Amino acid sequence: MIKVPKEFDAEEYRQWALDNIYYKMYSSKGSKTQNSIFNKLREHIQNDQMLNKDLRNYLLVESNLINLLVGSPKEILNSGENLEGELFTKHFVKTRYPELRTEFGGIISKKLNLRICPYCNRAYTFSVQKNLGGNTKTFQLDHIYPKEKYPYLAINIFNLVPVCAACNHDKLNFSDEFINPFEQSWDKSGVAFKWKYSDETERLVELIPHTEDFEIYINHKDIDFVKNSIQALGLEEIYSEHKTEALEIIKLAQKYNTSYIEELSKYEGLNLNEFKIKRDLLGPNLDAKDHHKRPLAKFTRDIAEDVGFLKPVEPPDS
Numbered sequence: 488m489i490k491v492p493k494e495f496d497a498e499e500y501r502q503w504a505l506d507n508i509y510y511k512m513y514s515s516k517g518s519k520t521q522n523s524i525f526n527k528l529r530e531h532i533q534n535d536q537m538l539n540k541d542l543r544n545y546l547l548v549e550s551n552l553i554n555l556l557v558g559s560p561k562e563i564l565n566s567g568e569n570l571e572g573e574l575f576t577k578h579f580v581k582t583r584y585p586e587l588r589t590e591f592g593g594i595i596s597k598k599l600n601l602r603i604c605p606y607c608n609r610a611y612t613f614s615v616q617k618n619l620g621g622n623t624k625t626f627q628l629d630h631i632y633p634k635e636k637y638p639y640l641a642i643n644i645f646n647l648v649p650v651c652a653a654c655n656h657d658k659l660n661f662s663d664e665f666i667n668p669f670e671q672s673w674d675k676s677g678v679a680f681k682w683k684y685s686d687e688t689e690r691l692v693e694l695i696p697h698t699e700d701f702e703i704y705i706n707h708k709d710i711d712f713v714k715n716s717i718q719a720l721g722l723e724e725i726y727s728e729h730k731t732e733a734l735e736i737i738k739l740a741q742k743y744n745t746s747y748i749e750e751l752s753k754y755e756g757l758n759l760n761e762f763k764i765k766r767d768l769l770g771p772n773l774d775a776k777d778h779h780k781r782p783l784a785k786f787t788r789d790i791a792e793d794v795g796f797l798k799p800v801e802p803p804d805s
């Protein structure tokens with residue numbers, strides 16, 4: 488998984504979401520007052536006869552309510568509060584979430600600056616405006632904690648992430664532990680794409696494989712959320728279809744060997760060095776911090792490392 492960009496600031500995002508999403512969702516047309524979210528929701532809470540007394544009292548505390556919108560989902564889950572209530576399914580899941588998705592999905596995607604699906608790193612996730620009007624969305628919003636199981640997190644800003652339609656579909660209703668792009672990255676989870684010959688023969692650098700001769704596989708730490716995510720998203724199967732792209736990298740590495748790169752670097756007029764040559768060959772955004780900018784960036788980086796073309800780098804802390 489590709490983590491939200493390094494420059495992401497959770498506190499700033501929280502305030503941005505209150506100002507730009509929730510105040511607008513809950514205020515009467517035109518008005519924007521500090522208390523509008525709470526006042527509007529209080530009507531629902533007070534009118535809901537099905538709501539048990541404890542939950543009603545809990546929700547009538549403004550900070551608790553705001554926390555459900557912009558607090559950390561993990562902390563909400565760990566708080567031990569019993570948040571079982573039809574209110575959340577009726578109001579959050581069925582009414583407010585569709586509104587949030589339609590009205591604010593585009594600005595969430597822009598704000599997070601995730602151009603590529605954080606789950607598969609293959610599809611773009613930005614939205615564009617068509618000339619004739621209306622949003623043409625190239626992404627869907629995923630509930631990191633599924634809204635069917637956790638309706639009280641259905642409109643929480645840290646539970647929503649733009650992903651591609653295929654990943655969203657694969658993850659639908661998947662409620663086991665899953666990687667969270669706000670907290671974890673593939674690199675930090677020890678996930679790396681590798682290749683090997685299908686018949687286990689020793690890999691020879693000078694031997695150019697054919698697409699049918701080798702396999703792509705994924706190395707990763709033995710952690711539940713990593714295994715679940717790879718399996719549910721079918722990443723091993725999907726990436727095994729990228730052998731053509733892997734082969735291009737393997738061939739580049741063989742052609743642009745150390746002595747060839749040294750030769751090229753000597754041409755003064757070209758102003759080249761090893762880094763520039765490799766970047767020109769493989770494309771930009773190969774550092775872990777930039778993997779959210781280009782499809783297959785992590786795959787390209789990993790295969791280039793695996794074949795010894797790029798030096799391994801320590802994944803960044805955030």
Ligand SMILES: [Zn+2]
Nearest residue numbers: 604607651654
């Ligand atoms: Zn995806």
